[in-house]
Amino acid sequence: MMRQVNTMIHANDLIQAQRCPKLCWNHKYISMPYFSFYHMDIPFSMLWKQYLHIEDRPSGQTNDTNEMTLARLKETDVLLHARFEYQGCRIKIPVLKKIEEGYLAIYPHLSAYPKESEATLMKINQMIAAKNGISITQQKILYINKDYVRKDTLDLDALFCESDKLFNRRNKLHHTIAECMDACQFDLDEWIKKTQELLDVTKPPKYERTKQCTAGRRCIFYSHCFDESDLPDDSVLFLTTSQYKLDAYKDNIVHIKDMPLNQMEGYRLQYAQVMASRNGYYMDRIAMEHWLKQIQYPISYLDFEWDTFAIPPYKNMKPFDVLCFQYSLHVEDKEGKLIHKDFFGAKDCRQAFIESLIASIPPTGSILVYNMEGAEKLRLKQLSEQFPVYAEKLDQICSRMIDLSKPFELGIFYDNRMRGHYSLKNVLPVFTKEYSYTKLDIQNGLHAVQAYRHFDQEDAEEQEQIRENIRTYCSMDTFAEYIVYHGLIHLVKEE
Template structure:
């Protein structure tokens, strides 16, 4: 049987069924999305940057057999080792960095995150188990992660870019019972049929990477119990008791108001509308209406001055303007064309087309508000203007988040990707770029990386962002029809 790696160990703790698929039906593993691949590459960049903290370190090959063989020889040199690999009891692990301290070694696990997570502790506990099984004396365990407060100012200062946390005590706790857990995982993958999925299992850590829905670990009906609004714990209990559909939830199960709306809509096959609350929301809209949406990208290691790890960099906006009630919207757009810092051009372009009166309509306001605040801080000369815009923002998410309108086609979600087809019959399906994650990576590759067809990518980015604000216009128009009012009433 193939060896159990640390990544598969963690997957197995989250979902035994998915681990079984990894070992027995690898052809069924979903291909990583372009956004996921970008995230992996960002992690690699962080790993390479961390090596600079140990200039005498020895890089070891990644080839399995060669790695193990050369690791044994490299240990004798008593220097920091990168990617040192060991096998023990059919478990294999490579260390990001092993640092010699006398006759002992320190494990330094490098992560591209900005804090210690429970999953990191279990990751290192598996490593410690394998390394000590090979006779290494492990002195301490550390997590080397990005410093969330680091702000770039000129060349990257790697000593301030990273923080190193001692996680030795936590690893000692996590390693207890590891032999039993590993034995169980090997038993799972040896089964002829896959074991249960990890949906309702009690997890050792809450911040894992596996998603049973995305990975197709379960076959659930439409509008299943996991669609319940904020019903995670309840959904698990229902699922464990054989209840899969929202409409089949027993009467004696206590539901909150929004969950009751979901259930009633499922049973009756109807749309729920609270006209009074929708009218109250609509009355807040003041002409001219500016329907606005931003697109951003972020990198683990900040690219430009004034940025922190994972700071969002605005590179595109779409704006539909309706000057007066009943008029057709006029469209404005911006998409950065260079290969440097797009922020200044972005804010200047937005300032030119965003008038000083009227509501600024966005969907999920925290995103646009936070980006505008950041721009105001990064470019103080525009702070007063930014503050004036912030006062005018209206969040179109509100009537859907509050269930003033609910259509079973939303599947419990208030996301614009779910609301648009439910209320307007239009969707993002079939578009070359159909989500923000893909848009971010496509732009990054176009501006700073390798892009085979920049003209086509640019066209796709413009179409995607335009639909975001056109969707806002369409949704407001539909709400107006539903409640039978003019926005000026």
């Protein structure tokens, strides 16, 4: 007997409900602005269809019934976006190709390392397709070749890779898709039923903080689930790199200073947080003086803005490379005079960016960059590979870079107002109340990238406004570096 279906769900809802019921519920009931991490000049689906030579094949449509999908499959050997439904759970298979022993399912991934966890979704798809009389006997993935270097034109045969295996946690192709799917054991009917019951209720499920909420990247719904605005600045929840802080919080320990010593891992930053919890802030004066001594005038304060392209749009770029479209540079001489220079470019502005930076940055002195290793320094190394003629000068710039985030990352200085974070935006309010990002039209790097992506489509007047807003935001970053650096000097003199 078929049970009554109330809520139509999708296979991804099952996956989310398994990971975190609150995450699944939030996705349905809380609207969040969508932002793609990758800049795509051409839709990914267009590229993989071209690679597979199936651009002209029929495609399923939203709200297709099982009968409509089955009718299409009778008329073609390849169906795109094949949709099926079972017990109120809908699936969409990117490519279904008829083969001698049944059907081959092809899964394109905008990734260099599709993980073994993807097998769960493939198993769900296989089971629901089987409920509708379609036997999927083989699966394969398409993924991006991370080592591909674009030439004058995009070579899809070199860009894409195919495999019947998935990547393990070490990013190695190991088990076959079939083996991974065989390892997935679940009661599909019960899973669907529980997920529908979860989503039928308009009241959010109760859910406690777990390590999963902040593992890797913090969940996008974290602030919806847990309001931390009323927590004290030295709450145990802000203790960095701690595996015991959630246990301490559940045990009603409020302040970091009250954490049992046997629940401390003993990292330098943790020590700084304990001392700050006792005194408001902490500074290792000797270590700070030693760090400051390496800074030489003229001091360049440098910051970049960039966008990430999954598919390389220009020559010598690789998949998932970034394109720097903006830099801000404040230069301070020994007399304290501060001047500002910057650059903004559109489309393929890489060479112009390099030449402007080399011309603007002083040939001597220290270059202060905030959190440089995975950001500005890495960007210059990538540009050196793309434009070898500038490699020597860019390497010379890199050699003079000093990371302004290190005193905070290493626990040389910590203030409770940082609340466990040492990003530039968290650190700046410790040193000034006069300057703030909240007064800007663009207030963070994400907003800057969003504005940049619309730049080419706007008229001249709007382009000028976008350019000015991005320049103002980026210049705030380098001015913030200037304030923070001098704030540290002032603290050393005060102690």
